[in-house]
Amino acid sequence: MSGHSTYVPKSAIGRWFESRLPIMGLIHSSFVVFPNPRNLNYYWTFGGILAFMLVSQILTGVVLAMHYVANVDLAFNSVEHIMRDVNYGWMLRYLHANGASMFFVAVYVHIARGLYYGSYKEPREVLWILGVIIFLLMMATAFMGYVLPWGQMSFWGATVITNLFSALPVVGETIVTYLWGGFSVGNPTLNRFFSLHYLLPFMIAGVVVLHVWALHVPGSNNPAGIDKKTDKDTLPFHPYFTVKDAFAVVCFLIFFCWFAFYIPNYLGHADNYIEANAAVTPAHIVPEWYFLPFYAILRAVPDKLLGVLAMFGSIAILVFLPWLDSSKVRSGSYRPAFQVFFWVFVANAIVLGWLGGKPPEGLYVHASRLCTLYYFAYFIVVLPLLGKFERTRPLPASIAEAVLGTSGSASAMAGSVAASPNTKG
Amino acid sequence: MKTFKLIAAAALVSGFLGGVAHAQHSHALPTPPRIEWSFAGPFGKFDKTQLQRGFKVYQEVCASCHSVNLLAFRNLGQAGGPGFSQGQVKALAATFKIKDGPNDAGDMFEREGRPADRWPSPFPNKQAAAAANGGALPPDFSVIAKARTYARDFPWFLVDMFTQYQEHGVDYLSALLNGYSDDTHGVEVPAGKYYNMYFPGNIIAMPKPLNDGQVEYVKGADGRPQVPETVDQYSKDVSAFLMWVAEPHLEKRKETGFKAIAFLIVLAGLLYFTKKKIWARIEDHHAHA
Numbered sequence: 001m002s003g004h005s006t007y008v009p010k011s012a013i014g015r016w017f018e019s020r021l022p023i024m025g026l027i028h029s030s031f032v033v034f035p036n037p038r039n040l041n042y043y044w045t046f047g048g049i050l051a052f053m054l055v056s057q058i059l060t061g062v063v064l065a066m067h068y069v070a071n072v073d074l075a076f077n078s079v080e081h082i083m084r085d086v087n088y089g090w091m092l093r094y095l096h097a098n099g100a101s102m103f104f105v106a107v108y109v110h111i112a113r114g115l116y117y118g119s120y121k122e123p124r125e126v127l128w129i130l131g132v133i134i135f136l137l138m139m140a141t142a143f144m145g146y147v148l149p150w151g152q153m154s155f156w157g158a159t160v161i162t163n164l165f166s167a168l169p170v171v172g173e174t175i176v177t178y179l180w181g182g183f184s185v186g187n188p189t190l191n192r193f194f195s196l197h198y199l200l201p202f203m204i205a206g207v208v209v210l211h212v213w214a215l216h217v218p219g220s221n222n223p224a225g226i227d228k229k230t231d232k233d234t235l236p237f238h239p240y241f242t243v244k245d246a247f248a249v250v251c252f253l254i255f256f257c258w259f260a261f262y263i264p265n266y267l268g269h270a271d272n273y274i275e276a277n278a279a280v281t282p283a284h285i286v287p288e289w290y291f292l293p294f295y296a297i298l299r300a301v302p303d304k305l306l307g308v309l310a311m312f313g314s315i316a317i318l319v320f321l322p323w324l325d326s327s328k329v330r331s332g333s334y335r336p337a338f339q340v341f342f343w344v345f346v347a348n349a350i351v352l353g354w355l356g357g358k359p360p361e362g363l364y365v366h367a368s369r370l371c372t373l374y375y376f377a378y379f380i381v382v383l384p385l386l387g388k389f390e391r392t393r394p395l396p397a398s399i400a401e402a403v404l405g406t407s408g409s410a411s412a413m414a415g416s417v418a419a420s421p422n423t424k425g
Numbered sequence: 426m427k428t429f430k431l432i433a434a435a436a437l438v439s440g441f442l443g444g445v446a447h448a449q450h451s452h453a454l455p456t457p458p459r460i461e462w463s464f465a466g467p468f469g470k471f472d473k474t475q476l477q478r479g480f481k482v483y484q485e486v487c488a489s490c491h492s493v494n495l496l497a498f499r500n501l502g503q504a505g506g507p508g509f510s511q512g513q514v515k516a517l518a519a520t521f522k523i524k525d526g527p528n529d530a531g532d533m534f535e536r537e538g539r540p541a542d543r544w545p546s547p548f549p550n551k552q553a554a555a556a557a558n559g560g561a562l563p564p565d566f567s568v569i570a571k572a573r574t575y576a577r578d579f580p581w582f583l584v585d586m587f588t589q590y591q592e593h594g595v596d597y598l599s600a601l602l603n604g605y606s607d608d609t610h611g612v613e614v615p616a617g618k619y620y621n622m623y624f625p626g627n628i629i630a631m632p633k634p635l636n637d638g639q640v641e642y643v644k645g646a647d648g649r650p651q652v653p654e655t656v657d658q659y660s661k662d663v664s665a666f667l668m669w670v671a672e673p674h675l676e677k678r679k680e681t682g683f684k685a686i687a688f689l690i691v692l693a694g695l696l697y698f699t700k701k702k703i704w705a706r707i708e709d710h711h712a713h714a
Contacts, residue, residue, distance in 0.1 A: 038707070080495050080568065083674070090674045091681065239703050247696040254689045261682020262467055262589050265571060270594065273572035273671075274564075283625070354579070 006033060030216055035234035036241050037222035039403045043113040044220060045248030046106050052249050053103045054208065058201050060096040068148065070194035072187045075150035076275040094264040095256075100142050101267045102256045104290035107135060116342055118330030119221040125322040127214035132318045134207050139291070139315075141200040144193040146288055151272030156285045158185050158193070164298070167305040184278070224402040225331025226395055233399035284359060292356030293349050297375065299360045300368035310372065317379050324379055326387030334393040338386055345378045455622055457575055457600030460661060462592050464668060467683060470676050471669050474651070476507035479666025482640050482659050487566065490558060490631075492546035495567035496670055499540040505676040506669055514540050521545055559617050561630030570594040570664065570671040594671075595664040597623065602660035605633040635659045 007028035009015045018024055067086050069078040082089035111131070114120055120128035143161060147154045162179045166172045181188025219228060228234050235241070259266065267289055271282045287295050297314050301307035317324075332338050352371045358364040396402040463472040480501070483493070498518040501509045509517070521538035523545060528534055538545075548554035555562040564572075574593040577585060585591070604623035612627045614620050621629040635656045642650040652658050669675065 077495065083672075084495065084500075090672075090678060094678070235707065240707075243696065243700045243703050247693065247700050250689055250693040250696055254686055254693065257682060257685045257689060261678055261685060263586065263591050264678070265591065266586060270572055270574035273568045 030212070030237075031242075032236065032238040034216065034219075034237040035228065035231070036220055036237050037224075037228050037233060037399050038235045038240075039222050039224055039399050040220060040241070040244075041223050042244075042248060043109065043117075044222075045245050046110040046113065047215075048245035049106045049249055049252045050103070050110060051208065052252075053099060053106055054201065054204060057096065057099050057103060058205070060092050060099060061198070061201065063092055064096055065198060068194075070148070070191050072150060072190055072276070075148065075190060079149045091260075094260045098256065098260040098264060098267060100145060101259070101288070101290065102252070103138065104142070105255075106252065107138065108290075111135070112346060114221075115345075116332040117221055117223060118225055118325070118327070118332065120322045121325065121330050122322065123218045124214070124221060127211060127218075128322055129319055130207055130211040130214055132315065134204055134211060135318075136315060137200055137204045137207065141197060141204065142288065142290065144197040144200070146272075147190065147193045148197060149272060150190060150276045152274045152276055152280070152282050153269045153272040153285070155185060155276035155278070156282055157287055158189065160285050161287070162189075164304075164308045164311075167308045169305070221330060222399060223331060223333060224396055224399055225329065225334070226399060226402070229398055230400070286357055289353065289357075292354070293352035293375075294356070296352040296356035296368045297372045299356075300365065300372040310376075314372075314375060317376070321379060321383070325383040326385070327383075327390070327392070328387065329392045329395065334395055335386075335390060336393065337390040341378060341382045341386065344374070348374045348378075454575070454625065454627075457593075457596040457623055459590075460592070460596055460599055460664075462595060462665065462668075464665070464675055465592050466589055467679060469679055471505065471507075471665065473506075473508040475662050475665045476669050477509070478642055478652070478658075479662035479664070479669075480507055481642070482635070482663040483566070483666055485640050486634055486659075487663065488544075489547055490554070490563040491566045492548070492554075492563075493544045493566040493670060494546060495565075496544045497540070498538065498542055498544070500670075500673055502540070503673065506673060507666070511540075518542060559630055563631070566667055566670060568671045570598060570668040572671075573597045592668075595668045598667060599660045599664040601629075602635055602663070603657060 007018070007025040009018045009024065014024065064082060067078065067082045067089065069075055079093065082093050084090075086092070114128065114131070143157075147158045162176055162185065165175045165179065168175065177183065179189065179192075180186065181192055219234075222228075269286060269288075286292075294311050294314055298307045298311040301310045327335060327338070329335055332342055348371050352368065352375065355364055355368045355371065360368075463470060463475065483491075498514050501507055501517070502511050502514040518538035518540050521542070522535045523538045523542050524533060525536050526533035546554075548557065551562055571594055575597050577593065600623045601621060604621040605619065606622065607620075609620040609627075610622070612620055614628055618628045618630055619632055620627055637655045640654065640659060642652060642654055645651045652662075672678075
């Protein structure tokens with residue numbers, strides 16, 4: 001990871017160690033002196049929040065795994081055992097279950113920030129694609145985690161989602177059989193899902209390391225969307241961004257605790273407190289809220305295979321985004337026309353989420369189709385064309401100028417730092 | 426979509442097989458009345474006397490058909506619950522015969538119940554439970570207060586997030602117990618089934634379980650019951666009891682949540698001013714540049 005390699009260990013032991021494994025220097029250059037654009041707003045704290053959530057999920061998850069039993073006859077009651085008899089088990093489980101939702105809240109803000117400020121554009125394409133991979137791994141992890149309590153929604157959600165793969169020609173049925181470990185969702189399914197649910201977060205952690213590495217090559221994008229040029233444009237990561245991120249993480253934790261302690265079942269589904277029963281199908285099979293937009297896209301398409309392709313395509317298309325967007329201007333702040341399409345895209349995604357929770361009938365289906373159309377049109381039509389036609393606002397000459405105003409004089413700088421919304425955030 | 430057609434078909438079939446009418450989305454159900462629960466809200470606590478009354482209703486009425494497999498006798502004496510004394514719990518457990526074994530001779534035997542035992546199921550297995558109830562399995566009560574709900578449409582489900590309304594399950598249970606009537610509102614009720622205005626599909630296999638005066642509550646000092654001995658009161662009390670059974674650490678959870686959030690707000694405040702102070706340095710830096 002790049003940055004100024006100015007680290008000099010103070011102690012003899014430190015120097016001895018550093019000459020053999022320069023890991024302290026790596027940390028120092030990446031998270032202490034690393035020059036960050038000074039104009040980052042609070043949307044840029046969600047990367048840190050996500051890192052915190054990943055660690056939190058792994059810690060609570062590892063302890064939960066000490067008490068959980070991955071067996072179709074025991075899983076449901078072992079979760080209830082955690083809730084009732086394990087010391088602070090209720091807290092661990094509610095933190096873990098709601099933590100998954102919080103992880104997705106944070107990742108959606110993080111992704112939306114990237115979409116708005118053009119963080120996917122050159123030279124951050126690989127960084128962006130690594131992010132899409134993390135997102136996919138998160139979805140797989142969350143899906144398998146939801147199966148583990150072995151409630152009705154666990155079982156039927158697993159049945160519906162694994163069945164999707166059967167739509168694939170030739171290999172579909174084989175894939176489904178391997179996912180199930182048999183010919184229906186059963187004990188082997190639960191066992192392999194538990195195994196993978198434990199494995200995938202560490203794969204996420206690995207890709208996160210690559211993500212941060214790729215981030216530290218060009219450095220963070222910023223609300224102005226222009227490259228950092230001089231030292232005036234940047235501030236060292238520590239203490240400026242460590243304290244800012246810490247403040248943001250704590251604020252996010254308040255939000256998290258509201259859910260985990262006061263409304264812990266709000267984001268879940270009542271049916272999942274009924275033990276899985278292959279003979280009784282719930283009236284509505286609904287995935288967790290964070291999958292609902294994609295679920296709506298799946299159901300909007302009247303053909304099973306095409307529906308599955310549309311659903312996976314809605315995520316896969318993100319990989320190509322750096323090359324679909326033709327605008328040379330990164331930040332949406334300087335693209336008035338883009339802003340309209342962007343906010344409609346956000347609203348569209350929320351409406352898709354709402355539709356995903358509704359039964360697939362009547363007007364809901366038609367609305368889902370319209371929203372699906374816009375979702376794809378945003379990437380395939382709007383972004384490629386918009387860059388060719390839109391009139392963008394003039395970009396500031398430098399990040400410092402974006403923050404401090406155009407005069408650039410020392411006294412004007414001092415005055416406008418306090419007034420700027422970007423530094424106050 | 427093949428999958429969904431399949432699942433819809435399976436739902437229909439299982440609905441017939443189970444002998445229980447399933448939720449029919451097209452049929453609008455009345456919204457259960459919202460009850461003021463003592464355990465609602467950020468400082469909610471169970472009313473111990475209500476839990477004790479609810480337990481009595483469960484024990485005398487519901488327990489003949491509904492198991493509560495995850496409830497141990499010892500739970501009844503735990504903090505945040507009905508608050509029975511250890512002696513009461515021991516005495517209560519001792520009134521039950523628990524099958525244990527095998528012993529050293531390889532024989533199963535019966536012994537007196539102990540506080541660590543779970544509440545014995547009224548039936549030896551699910552099949553026996555269903556067979557004794559006209560083919561419908563009386564659901565276990567361990568987490569039923571969390572396993573039942575009613576739909577809250579837009580925008581109410583968003584409002585619930587802020588008001589912390591989480592008592593959909595108990596409101597539904599309480600409404601269900603009050604939802605029986607002779608007037609079936611045009612719904613054709615098969616023999617051996619009953620009409621209930623709050624039950625999805627309106628046809629329920631459980632006969633009206635509660636009647637006024639059915640359960641005798643502990644009398645106060647003046648020799649009169651503390652609360653009315655009515656279906657309405659029984660329903661509330663047993664629903665509250667079931668909420669506690671489903672979430673025995675609810676009080677502790679809300680207390681901990683308050684402490685955690687109070688701590689975090691203070692910490693956030695401190696960090697905010699720390700951040701302000703640190704970021705003020707760049708102002709100085711440029712002023713002196």
